[in-house]
Amino acid sequence: MLCFLNCHLAAHMNYASERVDEFEYIMDKLVFNCEKAPKIADHKLVFWFGDLNFRIQDHGMHFVRSCIEQQNYSLLWSKDQLTMMKKKEQLLQEFDEGPLDFQPTYKFDLNSDNYDSRLYRNWFGFNGKKRKPAWTDRILWRLQPTEEEEGNSIRQDLYTCNMEFSISDHKPVTGVFTLEAEGEWSSDLDAVVLYRAMQPFPSSSWDWIGLFKVGFSSVTDYITYTWVKDDEMNSSEEATQVYVSKEEIPVWGGDCVLCYYSGALQCVIGVSEPFKVLASKVAIEEGFSPERINDLDQIVAGEDFHQ
Incomplete structure (x- = not known):
């Protein structure tokens, strides 16, 4: 379960x-x-972003602006307040952030890419004090430790500011992430198959991915299958995602593998590692039991079901 805050x-x-x-x-x-995740920390993955307002302290205006002009951003990191606070605040240490390899996002003149140049009025008239640039706008994330133990991971692919926007005295930040998840399979939830082609092969509209019990002996032993082209959700040079409806996943679960069948080559060209399809929690709660233990997709209603 995700939380965006x-x-x-x-x-x-x-x-x-x-x-x-x-x-x-x-x-x-x-x-x-939400019963499953009533608090922020209960969520498997939290994205925390916004105007967190942490500033660059100690360094003077001239030094900060000089570092920005020369793109020597790393010289400012040690005096970034959020970075400093993370060293002593345990809660902040639970959150990750990518490197600040972009210019500070505050404070700009409106409709401009120039840092603050206005004169501010005090009790005695105008003075020349301007706002010192800072990375006030941030994107943090927190992945539960148990998720890492289960093989789930997150990678930040991009973290930058968008200089083309000028309607505010802040520049918005953008983060792009890749989430690698070892998801659970059951007939209670739709599933997504992700595969990578290790080498080129002739694909066609007749390619399909089948779900088989471990130890199957024939390509016709599939429990269910999905057409690759018809159910493709997303495709890139790195990987392809294919949708599998929960209606196609066996209710009773078991140890299974996924196989990619090539229509052009008339054979299986890829097999996944074995994984467990979980028994449907909904079916168990409603009192269903298997008609035959070894048949994953044959179930009948039963009044006296015992797990």
């Missing part, structure tokens, strides 16, 4: 501790009307 934390240079307090308050107090 956007927030705006306290502003100004001297309020770094208050920003952390607000972060912790949101984590502790926000409650969802």
Whole structure:
């Protein structure tokens, strides 16, 4: 289960501790009307983004702007308040962030790519103090440790700011992620098959991916199958995703493999590692039992079912 959380934390240079307090308050107090994941930390993956308002402290205006002009962003990282706070705040350490290899996103003149150049009025008139640039706009993520143990992982492919937008004194940030998930199979949920071609082969509209019991002896022993071209969801140079409806997945589960059958070559050209299809929780709750233990897709209703 995923959680996407956007927030705006306290502003100004001297309020770094208050920003952390607000972060912790949101984590502790926000409650969802969801039995499986009532709190933020209960979600398998959390994306936390927005104007987190952390600033670059200690360095002077001239040094900060000079580093930006020369694209020496790494010289500013050690004084980024969020980076500094993560070293001592355990909660922040649970969240990951990609490298800040883009220019600070605040503060810009409106309708411009120029950093703050306005004169601000104080009690005695105008002074020349301007806002120091900072990475106030951030994207963080948190993957539950148990998900990593189960083989699920997340990779950030892009983290940057979008300079073409100028209607605000902030520049928006963009993050692109790849989530590798070892998902569970059961007839309670639709599934997605992801495959990669290790070498070129002649594909056709007659290619299909079949679900077989471990130890099958013939290509006709499939439990179910899906047409690759008809049910393709997404395709790239790296991988192809194919949709499998939950209606096609055996209710009673078992140890299975997936096989790719090439219509042009008239043979199986790829076999997955064995994996377990879980018994349907819905079927169990409704009192279904297998008609024959060895037949994954044959079930009848039974009043006295015992697991």
